[in-house]
Amino acid sequence: MGFKCRLLSRSLVRVSGTGSHEFLQGLFTNDLRSLQPGCSIWGCFLHYTGRVMCDAYLYQLTQPGTDDPVILVDVHQTVSTALVEHLKEMRLRRKVHIEDVGKELAVVATSSPEKPPLPGRGSLSLEGSETFEDPRSFAFPAPLYKTILPAAHTPSVSDPESTYDSFLHASGVGEGPDVFRPSKSLPFEANADFLRGVSFHKDAIWGRTHPPDARHVSYTKAYNSFFNR
Numbered sequence: 636m637g638f639k640c641r642l643l644s645r646s647l648v649r650v651s652g653t654g655s656h657e658f659l660q661g662l663f664t665n666d667l668r669s670l671q672p673g674c675s676i677w678g679c680f681l682h683y684t685g686r687v688m689c690d691a692y693l694y695q696l697t698q699p700g701t702d703d704p705v706i707l708v709d710v711h712q713t714v715s716t717a718l719v720e721h722l723k724e725m726r727l728r729r730k731v732h733i734e735d736v737g738k739e740l741a742v743v744a745t746s747s748p749e750k751p752p753l754p755g756r757g758s759l760s761l762e763g764s765e766t767f768e769d770p771r772s773f774a775f776p777a778p779l780y781k782t783i784l785p786a787a788h789t790p791s792v793s794d795p796e797s798t799y800d801s802f803l804h805a806s807g808v809g810e811g812p813d814v815f816r817p818s819k820s821l822p823f824e825a826n827a828d829f830l831r832g833v834s835f836h837k838d839a840i841w842g843r844t845h846p847p848d849a850r851h852v853s854y855t856k857a858y859n860s861f862f863n864r
Contacts, residue, residue, distance in 0.1 A: 637747030637777070638802065640794040644811070646715035646737030647783070648708040650722070654729045655704050659693065662725060664822055666834035670706070673697040675767040675781070678832040679815060679822045680718060687822060688721060689714040690815045690832070694767045694783060707783060709742060711811040741786040744799045746779045771830050775806050 650659060660667040665678030672695050680688040692709035710718055715737055722733045745766075764784035772778045779802070803809060807826075814825045827833050 637745070638794040638798045639743065639745045639792050640796050640799050641789055641792050642742045642744055642781075642796055642799060644712055644796060645709055645742045646712040646735070647740045647742065648710065648715060648719055648722070649705060649734045649736045650708060650731060651701065651705040651734075652703050652729070652731040654731050655706050658726065658729050658731045659706065660837065662722070663691075663693070664827065664833045665693075665831075666837045667693075668837075670695050672704075673765075673767070675770050676832075677770045677830065678834075679827055680721070681822075682818060684818075685821065686818050687815045687820045688817055689718055689812065690810055690825075690827070691718075692767075692770070692781065694765070694781070696765055698763075698765065707736075707740070709781070712737065713812055714817060717817075739786055740783055741789045743782045743784065743789070743792060744779065745782065746775070746777050746802060748777050771808060771832075774808055774830060775802070 652658075656667045656670065662680055663678050664681065665676045667676075670676050670693055675692055675694045677690070677692050679690045682688055689710050694707045694709065696705045696707065708718070715735060719733060719735050726733065764782055766780050766782045769775075769779035769781060808830065809825055814820075815822075815827075822828065822833050
């Protein structure tokens with residue numbers, strides 16, 4: 636059984652400019668080299684301590700309206716302001732523009748066992764909308780899609796956001812600050828690695844923050860904490 640609902644709990648941050656990929660590559664747990672126009676990746680932004688700031692989706696637009704790449708960062712609305720401040724602080728002199736567009740754009744989640752929308756194209760037949768497959772769809776019983784569109788023209792949708800939450804939880808998948816606790820959680824504690832949200836082959840962030848055997852230590856800690864509750 637499918638659903639379609641607007642995710643009011645999500646907010647969007649736009650990162651644009653020639654250095655967008657290089658900039659985010661040093662701050663995000665996943666590998667930006669795999670992010671192409673019309674594609675999305677999921678992972679976490681980290682504090683310098685290696686603890687999670689927030690989990691996030693990155694979408695690269697196919698219709699950016701500019702020659703430079705445009706990446707939308709999809710995060711829980713309660714952490715969007717802190718993330719914008721963090722990104723601006725880390726930007727230094729890079730040619731990157733950072734803007735909170737949470738009031739301008741909306742996120743609509745769709746899942747259906749029938750014919751799915753085409754990634755990279757607006758599934759809601761609205762000019763300016765783009766659809767991306769959730770990068771964690773391999774873990775779900777049916778593909779999950781996110782459509783980004785102007786908030787002022789959001790079509791009426793029938794399902795409550797709790798339907799989306801139930802869809803994730805039924806597959807043992809969580810997101811947001813209740814799962815990835817800011818400044819407290821490690822990415823492994825919510826299976827970010829198993830959900831393909833952590834790259835161990837990139838040269839930035841993870842290798843500098845944690846020793847090479849951190850992955851195995853974290854697996855052990857997660858295993859012990861689960862069975863010793």
